Amino acid sequence: MPKALSEAAIRQYRDEGYYFPVPVLTPEETLAARQKLETFETGQGHALDGAQRSKSHLLFKWVDDIMRTPRLVDAVEDLIGPNILCWNTVFWIKEARTPSYVGWHQDLKYWGLDNDELVSVWIALSPANRESGCMSVLPGSHERQMLEHDDTYHENNLLTRGQEIAVKVDESETVLMALEPGQASFHNVKSAHGSGPNNSSDRRIGLSLHYMPTHTKQTLADWDTAALVRGEDTFGNFVHTPLPTMDFDPDAVAFHTRATDATRKIVYKDSAAEAHTL
Numbered sequence: 053m054p055k056a057l058s059e060a061a062i063r064q065y066r067d068e069g070y071y072f073p074v075p076v077l078t079p080e081e082t083l084a085a086r087q088k089l090e091t092f093e094t095g096q097g098h099a100l101d102g103a104q105r106s107k108s109h110l111l112f113k114w115v116d117d118i119m120r121t122p123r124l125v126d127a128v129e130d131l132i133g134p135n136i137l138c139w140n141t142v143f144w145i146k147e148a149r150t151p152s153y154v155g156w157h158q159d160l161k162y163w164g165l166d167n168d169e170l171v172s173v174w175i176a177l178s179p180a181n182r183e184s185g186c187m188s189v190l191p192g193s194h195e196r197q198m199l200e201h202d203d204t205y206h207e208n209n210l211l212t213r214g215q216e217i218a219v220k221v222d223e224s225e226t227v228l229m230a231l232e233p234g235q236a237s238f239h240n241v242k243s244a245h246g247s248g249p250n251n252s253s254d255r256r257i258g259l260s261l262h263y264m265p266t267h268t269k270q271t272l273a274d275w276d277t278a279a280l281v282r283g284e285d286t287f288g289n290f291v292h293t294p295l296p297t298m299d300f301d302p303d304a305v306a307f308h309t310r311a312t313d314a315t316r317k318i319v320y321k322d323s324a325a326e327a328h329t330l
């Protein structure tokens with residue numbers, strides 16, 4: 053008996069590689085998260101940047117809390133079972149009326165993880181729709197072979213290498229995953245997805261969380277980290293991230309530096325940018 057998702061939702065996720073919308077945060081929780089993010093950004097005088105956008109649960113306790121929200125983790129458990137790690141938490145922010153986009157890609161291509169069970173959850177902290185550049189997904193692409201990707205390093209592509217699937221994706225076959233604030237989409241780590249620019253007058257703010265079963269292995273590095281969010285980890289393939297006791301907990305911040313350095317090495321491995329970024 054599933055804990056949070058309907059049988060039909062689970063079937064759709066398995067057959068098509070995605071499911072949305074799933075309400076995961078209340079309006080109050082969503083507003084509070086956005087306010088905490090933007091209060092921090094105002095304090096530092098600029099938007100989140102660089103490594104602040106990755107493994108952010110180590111910097112912000114409220115992101116760690118979102119990562120462990122029972123109604124969210126229940127839905128993840130319905131898809132991947134009870135022993136759950138979260139590999140990464142990433143902010144995807146497109147400022148109002150800016151050309152930033154995310155090229156069509158498959159997450160598994162660059163993450164070094166050894167299976168396709170990982171589920172990416174993307175939570176909207178502001179309206180995500182066609183105008184603001186929400187994600188689109190190519191149904192069924194999780195069932196196919198991994199596709200070739202080109203590293204474009206395009207300045208407006210938010211992906212690390214500006215990667216793009218090498219063949220043209222037929223937009224008429226894709227599904228727009230529009231979300232209200234507080235709703236989430238779920239996609240399989242092999243599902244092809246991307247998003248266009250934000251033509252709206254508000255920021256488009258998303259937080260993605262990458263959940264995987266504890267038996268997952270990292271194939272591109274000897275040392276990698278993940279948060280144990282539910283169940284037990286009898287495999288020990290990832291060093292567990294510490295639980296922050298507050299925002300910018302010094303121990304968690306020190307760990308964040310090591311953990312994001314390791315992630316950077318993984319996602320840039322064998323790329324032209326590797327020499328400049330490591």
Ligand SMILES: O=C(O)CCC(=O)C(=O)O
Nearest residue numbers: 144154174187247258260
């Ligand atoms: O935020 C976006 O538009 C894309 C995010 C993405 O690629 C992901 O969460 O895997």
